């Protein structure tokens with residue numbers, strides 16, 4: 202037996218049961234009116250006969266609501282809606298993406314799942330959407346430390362040359378021992394960076410940055426801001442402070458966020474060679490998700506897949522154009 206031999210990876214009824222248990226912990230909820238009483242499971246319903254399947258295909262996970270008289274399944278209102286792919290294949294795809302550290306390309310999904318490349322591409326982006334965090338609470342409260350930094354990535358649409366001005370800018374906030382949050386921003390200017398830092402980092406947090414111009418005035422907002430002086434070849438230093446009996450050593454560095462970027466860049470270079478600018482935020486959501494739910498924080502592959510499934514709700518994607 203292995204992880205991959207679990208029934209919900211192969212059997213459609215088991216796949217529905219698995220997803221229902223996660224998305225409906227209190228039992229089925231009508232997608233149309235929100236009712237939870239008088240819900241009936243419809244058994245033995247089949248799709249209309251076709252040339253390919255003259256008997257029709259069994260419709261799994263079909264319910265009828267006694268309140269509004271409408272039918273629904275757990276796929277409605279999730280990333281699984283409007284996709285003809287069997288649910289057990291979705292679960293395979295989620296498992297693959299959640300258990301690979303650097304991500305998995307559409308090409309590999311296409312080969313492993315035996316779906317078309319186009320389907321694989323849609324799957325990947327929909328799962329990334331499920332991974333997008335909707336937790337907007339400030340980072341670094343209760344004396345935590347947050348590192349903020351920017352990196353340049355890929356090429357902006359319509360530009361040539363190798364200059365920094367032609368690249369996408371990514372801003373990432375990482376709480377030491379905690380989560381990461383990345384943003385695709387217009388430039389490394391105060392105008393672009395400060396509102397995000399102000400919004401997502403607790404005012405009482407230790408804030409570590411480099412000596413970039415846009416971080417100059419940040420002390421007004423964050424009294425515990427420290428900058429590491431990279432241009433003087435400094436990659437970290439220790440500062441000591443004493444508050445009565447309490448003695449604190451502070452590591453002034455941005456090494457944690459740089460570690461995040463090294464995973465991100467290896468993944469993007471190795472796995473996602475071509476990423477259109479307007480999809481970059483989805484890849485960032487994927488790398489943030491995996492980083493924020495990593496083994497060091499006690500999250501294993503199974504829990505990560507569970508969290509991605511939880512996020513599948515309310516995140517239907519409607520775009521059609523490929524990358």
Ligand SMILES: [Zn+2]
Nearest residue numbers: 231234266269
């Ligand atoms: Zn209803």
